[in-house]
Amino acid sequence: MPVVLVVVAAVVAFGLYLWLCGLAFVYVTFPVSLLATGAGVATGVLVALAVTFMLLLGDQDERVRAPADVVAGKLPIVRTPKAIRPDSAWPGYFVVQAWLDWWVAVERVSRVTAGVWAGAAEGGMAAGWFTLALWPVVLPIVVFLLAGTIGAAGAMLLVAVALTVLALAGWVLAVVAVALLRGLDRLARLVRRSSGTCPHCYETSARPVYQCPGAHGDTAMHRDVRPGLLGVFWRRCGCGRRLPTMVVRAARVMTAYCPRCSAPLHDRAGLATDVRVPVFGAPSSGKTHLVMAGVVGLLRGPSPAEVTLADEHSRRTYDNFAQVIDSGGSASKTDAAHQPIAVTLRFRSGRREALLHVYDAAGEAISDAERNTEYFYLDGARTLVFVLDPFAIPAVRQRFRRTFETLFRTANASADLPEPSYQNVATRLRKSGVRTERQQRLAFVVSKLDLVRRLPGLDGLPDDSDAIRAWLLDEQMDNLVQAAERDFREVRYFAVSATDARLGRGPVAPFAWLLADEPIPLPGQRNPGESRADETTKA
Template sequence: MAEIIAWVLVPVLYLAALSAYLVVVPALVLLRGLALAAELLWGHVRLLIGVVYRRTPEFRTLPPHRPQDEEVKAYRNYFFGPGFRDLRQMLTLERQAYARTTGDSFRAVTTGQFVAPARHRALTVPYGLTLYLGLCLGAVLAPPALAALLALHGLVLLLLSAGARLVAGTLRAVDRAVLWVRRLRGGMLCPHCFERVPYPAYDCPRTTCRRRHADIRPGTYGLFRRRCACGQGMPTLLMLMSRDARLHAYCVHPHCGKPMNTDAGHMPELVLPLIGGRAAGKTQLMAAMLLALENAASGGGPAFTLADDDSNANYQVLREVLRIRGHTLATQTALPRAHSFVLGTGRSERLVHLFDTAGERFVDRDGTDALRYARDARTFVFVLDPMSVKAFWTSLEPAPGPLLDRTLASTVDPEEVFGRSVQAVAAMDAPLKRSRLAVAISKTDLLAEHGLVPDRLDDSARARAWLSDGLGLRSLVQAMELDFQEVRYFCTAAVADENGQVDASIARFVGWCLRD
């Protein structure tokens, strides 16, 4: 009888307990579903931290990125590629984490409630089925939330990337505007190859690195700062480079690659070519011009600073030659390097390039074609040696006293030099009609000793008349005034006294040449 009662009572009690359990099933299902969803969402947070911040190997499953040449030298800005790569990484890892987490949860319920339960299956099976329902609910609730988070991530990344590109474009436009204000719309002049460089390449400032970065402007590799592969930061704008922190600039043309002036791009540039035949006195005149500027700076005039080591070394030699009243060596026929200096301070600061070219290039068409720097000049200097004119010697009458040393005269006819030079410069599309020409009549210190120059050395009209009537160069004078907008004539004496003071004619000549 007791057994019969047990067989009847136990099922009844079990069914009653099961019925009571069904009341709390929805709550259990909801709690388990929310727990799974919360676990998945927390996993998303951990993935976000791992992919974006920690960047350890377990958060890297995409194929390795193949860096471009410039990426070996600098780190890409996060919003110019790496951000979207991280988003793709998160999508891949999120799918894997979702499948792994839900799968592990179902397997844990199967093992703990069905395969190897700790209690009787009559108790664990209903609870296991409840957990199954909760896991199914969580598996359904989590994807929309995860998708919303990923979509929000993508939207924020897209907006920030668009903002970064807008900032980069604005900074580039501002930088370009500054270059226009500095009259560098065509770029900066390379003192070696004479090509205009839109933007120089710069070396990393760290002495142990020296990676060369081709374009440091705001963009893919940084907005306000570029981070070199060695970790060193670099400014991305010329306006962010202080005078003491300017980077070493290099020409970007593949056939050149030589160093440029560190002041390139930071101030307006002025190109001043010296044209003249062999031994006309160009190098001596250039040395006197530089010394006159240095003397003026020490006397309260515009500041004068040599722009690079090569210019400084050459100038020291030329200044010593002037001091001992010697004669400079003939200029080498190889393409010249500019003698560069910075004149003035503040807003009046300018980078001036003086070009002293071998006279042989002015009578050889192949040589003049290489003088590309002349197309950027708006003021030209034509050095005319009166002793190179045949009429000068034929007009001389025998006179007592020492005669002029004819070996100091240029052997090239000035009309030939001027004609070929103007043709070459015009072929380079230089606007001669809007340019000025300073005619420097050289070696007047020698001629003045014999009374062979006009009385008023500082008078342009007298110098012009002497060239036209005294030396028979009327056709040359007319050609000059026809080809150029403005022509000024100067009698110059490129000499200095024992105190290093240059002849007064040089100061007037330099002042006119460097006038804006």
């Protein structure tokens, strides 16, 4: 009987428990679970967004793609030629960092969610069977945790969708902006005819290397400042300094260097119009004296622009030039063992600025097929000057050499024929792929006008292009004339005396004609031996 009573009591108690559980489920568990679902979803979303925003607001994880990763090549999307190390700069946020931040946020939200579940499970295990007995009360907690997990996962999914949309929009806008800015940058440099010419190795680069003003070693060099994956309008250097993109902007505030030999370039290289004028011809043809008289005349002559010497080397060279011109002396022979003499003048007029590089290489060196391959300035020159010694013309030499031997010695007549000295350079340009007939202009200069006029029948030789051309043809130089006019887009003939600027149009005339086709203020002409003080006195 007692056993029966115990069983009946147990059944009644269990039935009462189930009835109470049913009442609790209907009136407590279900409505509370509904509330727990909403609260859990909201909590999960808020936690996920809070973690994400904390990350974006500066609570960075160790997985940040820094400039060192760019330099080390850990960003395959940021590609540069294998021979060039990528610049030390922060990549654009949507290049790779946005996805890393999202993944770090997912990991952090997962850790928070897993921690809450682990805490709840630990509490349930500690309560033991009591947790199972109070399942109507525990169930809303489980629902809350599940809803929170789903809410967090949904929030991170929404963040991923929003990030994808923003990234796609950012990439589209960035690609358009990069294409537009690169096009404007290139157009500006084409209109200005700007580039960077190295005074050391003579390399001509459309995009020089620019140095960040910050002090941080060799990583300060930025080899490609065009808009791109490292920044559209601005880039952030590894040192934290903000730098402008585009060559025409970087050249205003950063120091330029040669990408080939790392030598410093002239100020505003890459922005200023860059004009290279190689002067070539046979040894003793009068190249060096023409360069001297031309440079001195350009610097001393009247001009709408401010003309100055661009560097200390040019200043020292100019001082030597001016001393020879003012004293009426003779130019020393150019040493073939040394690099070509290069003098750089800077023209400024308002916002317009130009660099004029005049090169004088020894005739023996520039005629050497092996050595002249190192003269990179020839390839990028739009304007060249060929100097012909009239005393080296075979017909002139044959008629007058014996009779006027003293005059030939005074003229230091070139022993080499004019045509090979021209063909050596023309062949060098063709082998380098330069289409001279499309772009280059040639000033064809007959030198030593003051001396050649002492020869019978040549005392009236004028400094007129057509007349000089006709005279060259009469002197059986038609092969050379035809070759020059075939090889170059435009040829103009000059007869010049570097020692007496009163004859003809003066030694500045060939340079002035060449500069007339460049986007810089055209200088006037004056006797190179006449200083500005002399002109003021005359006025």
